[in-house]
Amino acid sequence: MYQYDGYDQQMLDDRVKQFRSQTQRFLKGELSENEFLPLRLQNGLYIQRLAPLLRIAVPYGLLSSHQLRAIAKISRDFDKGYVHFTTRQNIQMNWPRLEEVPDILEQLAAVQMHAIQTSGACIRNVTSDQFAGVAADERIDPRPYCEMIRQWSTFHPEFAFLPRKFKIAVCGAQNDRAAIRVHDIAVELTENEMQEVGYRIYVGGGLGRTPVVAELINPYLPEKDLLTYLEAILRVYNQLGCRDNKYKARIKILVRAMGISAFRNKVDQEWALIKGGTATLTDKELARIKKDFAPRPYETVDVLECNQNLNQQSQQNNAFAQWLSHNTFAHKIDGYSAVTLSLKRTGIATGNVTDQQLEAIANLADTFSFGEVRSTHEQNMVMADVKKSDLYLLWQELFKLGFATPNIGCLTDIICCPGGDYCSLANAKSIPVAESIQRTFDDLDYLYDLGNIRLNISGCMNGCGHHHMGHIGILGVDKRGQEFYQVSLGGDPSLNTSLGIILGPSFSHTEIAGIIVKIIDTYVQMRVEQESFIDTYRRVGITPFKEQVYDKAD
Numbered sequence: 001m002y003q004y005d006g007y008d009q010q011m012l013d014d015r016v017k018q019f020r021s022q023t024q025r026f027l028k029g030e031l032s033e034n035e036f037l038p039l040r041l042q043n044g045l046y047i048q049r050l051a052p053l054l055r056i057a058v059p060y061g062l063l064s065s066h067q068l069r070a071i072a073k074i075s076r077d078f079d080k081g082y083v084h085f086t087t088r089q090n091i092q093m094n095w096p097r098l099e100e101v102p103d104i105l106e107q108l109a110a111v112q113m114h115a116i117q118t119s120g121a122c123i124r125n126v127t128s129d130q131f132a133g134v135a136a137d138e139r140i141d142p143r144p145y146c147e148m149i150r151q152w153s154t155f156h157p158e159f160a161f162l163p164r165k166f167k168i169a170v171c172g173a174q175n176d177r178a179a180i181r182v183h184d185i186a187v188e189l190t191e192n193e194m195q196e197v198g199y200r201i202y203v204g205g206g207l208g209r210t211p212v213v214a215e216l217i218n219p220y221l222p223e224k225d226l227l228t229y230l231e232a233i234l235r236v237y238n239q240l241g242c243r244d245n246k247y248k249a250r251i252k253i254l255v256r257a258m259g260i261s262a263f264r265n266k267v268d269q270e271w272a273l274i275k276g277g278t279a280t281l282t283d284k285e286l287a288r289i290k291k292d293f294a295p296r297p298y299e300t301v302d303v304l305e306c307n308q309n310l311n312q313q314s315q316q317n318n319a320f321a322q323w324l325s326h327n328t329f330a331h332k333i334d335g336y337s338a339v340t341l342s343l344k345r346t347g348i349a350t351g352n353v354t355d356q357q358l359e360a361i362a363n364l365a366d367t368f369s370f371g372e373v374r375s376t377h378e379q380n381m382v383m384a385d386v387k388k389s390d391l392y393l394l395w396q397e398l399f400k401l402g403f404a405t406p407n408i409g410c411l412t413d414i415i416c417c418p419g420g421d422y423c424s425l426a427n428a429k430s431i432p433v434a435e436s437i438q439r440t441f442d443d444l445d446y447l448y449d450l451g452n453i454r455l456n457i458s459g460c461m462n463g464c465g466h467h468h469m470g471h472i473g474i475l476g477v478d479k480r481g482q483e484f485y486q487v488s489l490g491g492d493p494s495l496n497t498s499l500g501i502i503l504g505p506s507f508s509h510t511e512i513a514g515i516i517v518k519i520i521d522t523y524v525q526m527r528v529e530q531e532s533f534i535d536t537y538r539r540v541g542i543t544p545f546k547e548q549v550y551d552k553a554d
Contacts, residue, residue: 052096055092061128068362088125089127094422121162127146131338138332142172144292149170165250210247210250224280339386342380344438357402369384425459440514456473474486475487486502
């Protein structure tokens with residue numbers, strides 16, 4: 001992973017000192033709330049329902065064991081001893097005290113972490129595939145390009161006050177695990193006919209009140225031109241994006257209003273002014289960044305012996321067999337696997353991890369995965385480089401910690417925002433709904449028979465739970481002061497991206513688990529052989545689901 005140089009560290013240390021002064025002035029009454037607002041947002045600090053919320057950046061999801069231990073200590077010393085992993089691969093602390101936030105930022109800076117640009121109208125944390133660099137289906141490792149974008153966008157003076165927040169995602173594999181086409185800019189790494197690395201660029205995606213799938217703006221952009229082309233897009237957005245109505249301020253609205261052809265022409269005109277300029281990637285600069293993502297010192301493993309042992313262990317222990325089947329992922333290096341730690345144990349809020357668990361995970365990462373972990377946009381964690389010979393021992397340790405629930409990709413692997421329990425924007429609670437569904441579908445054999453089903457829950461239209469992208473999506477709505485839930489079907493975050501369609505009128509919180517049962521029953525009745533939920537939905541449409549749900553609900 002990328003290591004800060006002296007320039008990076010000095011810049012970060014200076015920012016902490018600056019914010020400490022700003023916070024002290026605010027607490028003394030020398031800065032008004034309106035004056036302090038943009039300053040705290042630039043440093044990842046929100047005011048939520050019950051307390052401040054600090055959002056810590058985790059660029060493209062990479063964390064060292066050293067950083068995990070620091071986060072654990074900070075959460076213990078300054079918060080309530082747990083943190084929350086978000087759908088943007090970031091970490092949130094829900095209970096920091098305002099006067100202590102500069103101390104938290106100082107301790108984060110000591111381990112090359114910060115909260116810069118995790119909020120506000122700026123370029124947010126760059127996200128990517130949690131299996132970047134190790135996935136067997138990967139064409140090109142996206143991590144160096146994520147880092148280039150991070151360095152370019154951090155403190156970029158032109159883009160400190162955009163019309164609205166701006167999100168970029170990068171993918172380099174055959175299968176999109178980063179939901180790139182619901183981002184303001186999507187970067188898909190590819191090669192041309194001469195096997196030269198380049199990018200397929202999409203623009204204008206996003207969720208929230210107006211969900212939109214990004215459109216292709218450039219089918220092949222040469223490798224060296226990445227930053228200048230992104231800068232051209234941002235310049236057009238900065239100049240033409242709406243600033244007097246926040247609901248119309250995202251680039252997706254601008255692209256839709258102009259049309260992709262007209263928007264492309266504007267970008268090309270702007271790009272002509274800066275193409276080949278100082279932001280052009282040189283071979284030297286590419287090499288500088290890529291060296292921090294060199295392959296790990298993998299050992300030669302007797303793959304045949306490992307597989308025989310795993311088969312034997314699986315036959316002797318069904319719980320291990322289930323975990324091995326659902327929580328491990330194919331690695332590009334023979335004899336290794338990537339392992340997903342499920343943060344979806346029933347009874348625990350999705351994405352929440354305690355300080356003691358963080359320290360235990362850090363120790364396991366040192367032992368089993370080169371001292372590194374990743375956060376995922378599905379709100380789980382990953383150890384990317386585990387020898388197959390170590391899988392059984394790792395599973396035993398994860399089982400003790402509560403992270404071995406064998407449900408990755410299943411209905412109970414729910415993406416869920418904090419909702420009304422924490423967020424001041426939420427219309428309804430999300431966490432109790434997720435738990436209710438998990439308790440309803442507690443039969444693992446039945447879950448496995450259902451196959452891959454994505455269920456996402458958001459507490460409001462901002463869509464932090466990515467409900468638009470769930471095969472089944474649930475949105476909390478306010479109905480005359482009462483919490484109700486709207487259900488949508490047919491979303492899909494893969495490269496074959498689709499947005500969910502609302503099923504019909506909303507349901508009360510006491511009804512929602514039963515409604516999901518009816519939807520699943522309809523799928524089971526309608527599917528052909530081992531057809532997946534999303535394929536069945538696309539074949540039969542929404543009508544059979546609607547008839548089943550509302551006929552019987554009435």
